[in-house]
Amino acid sequence: MFIAMNRFRVAPGAEADFEHMWLTRDVYLRTVPGFESFQLLRGPAGEDHVLYASHTVWATKAAFEDWTRSQSFRDAHRNAGQATTRSLYNGPPQFEGFEVLQTVDRE
Amino acid sequence: MFIAMNRFRVAPGAEADFEHMWLTRDVYLRTVPGFESFQLLRGPAGEDHVLYASHTVWATKAAFEDWTRSQSFRDAHRNAGQATTRSLYNGPPQFEGFEVLQTVDRE
Numbered sequence: 614m615f616i617a618m619n620r621f622r623v624a625p626g627a628e629a630d631f632e633h634m635w636l637t638r639d640v641y642l643r644t645v646p647g648f649e650s651f652q653l654l655r656g657p658a659g660e661d662h663v664l665y666a667s668h669t670v671w672a673t674k675a676a677f678e679d680w681t682r683s684q685s686f687r688d689a690h691r692n693a694g695q696a697t698t699r700s701l702y703n704g705p706p707q708f709e710g711f712e713v714l715q716t717v718d719r720e
Numbered sequence: 721m722f723i724a725m726n727r728f729r730v731a732p733g734a735e736a737d738f739e740h741m742w743l744t745r746d747v748y749l750r751t752v753p754g755f756e757s758f759q760l761l762r763g764p765a766g767e768d769h770v771l772y773a774s775h776t777v778w779a780t781k782a783a784f785e786d787w788t789r790s791q792s793f794r795d796a797h798r799n800a801g802q803a804t805t806r807s808l809y810n811g812p813p814q815f816e817g818f819e820v821l822q823t824v825d826r827e
Contacts, residue, residue, distance in 0.1 A: 616761060616775070637820055643827035654723060654803050654818035666818060668723070711761035711773060717745055720750035720758050 614649075614713040615674040619706045622662035627701040628655075634698070641685045642669070647676020662703045664705060674712065721820040722781040723754075724821035726813045735762075738772060741805070748792045749776070754783020769810045781819065797800040 623631045635653050642648050649670040658665035671677040680686050692698060729736045742760050750757050756777040763771035778784040787793050799805060 614759075632821060640824050642824060648826055650823065651807075652723075652820050652824075653822040655821055656816050656818045664816070668818075709763050709771070711763045711775075713759050714739060714762055714813075715760040716757065717747050717749060717759075719755055 614716070615671045616711040616713065617667075617669045617671060617677050617678055618709045618711065619667045620709065621665045621667075621706050622659070622703040623665055623701055624662060624703050625658075628663055631701050633669075634701070639689075641689045645676075645683070645685055645709050647672040647679070674710065677710070721786055721823070722778045723818040723820065724774075724776045724778060724784050725816045725818065726774045727776075727816065728772040728813050729766070729810045730772055730808055731769060731810050732765075735770055738808050741808070742774075746796075748796045752783075752787050752790070752792055754779040761776070781817065784817070 621631070632653075632655075640651070642651055649672060651670075652668045654666040654668050656666060658664070669677070671680075728738070739760075739762075747758070749758055756779060758777075759775045759777050761773040763773060765771070776784070778787075
């Protein structure tokens, strides 16, 4: 299992616009091979930003990488570089991919 | 839903010891109220560390906070500050708690 996270440093005051953009977007993931689940996360506030993260669980790292080369990925990121979108952020998003080494479930 | 992550910067060469410590530990979480699942994650390598993260899903932020005040939490973290453990890291762990704003599941 593989978790792909993108960390977004959202400028103070832009939280509502950022959340609206994400919560109203078209979602292209549901039928992508290897996709398991997506979550939008709101994390801690720093001095000059609020941390948000997209959090996507994939069956394997290979399934995630296949998706990044697909038309579905290009459709999903068509607007990501626009000036209106960039102004929401303090700096570019930071990608981190995680391999799952151990899972413990509720008894 | 709430995700509690602790980010660990593991010193180069200490990865096997760090993973062994985690994978052989006693797990006290399985019956804690509000606990849903735990995962140990290996993330990207930086110049002076490899990023690992503990990733725990809770029903609510309140359930997580209740656990941090419990005997179960003290048992689980009894050895966390020992010198033998500290030497695995470049710097202290960094806690980040995330509120889940949206979930998208596979179709």
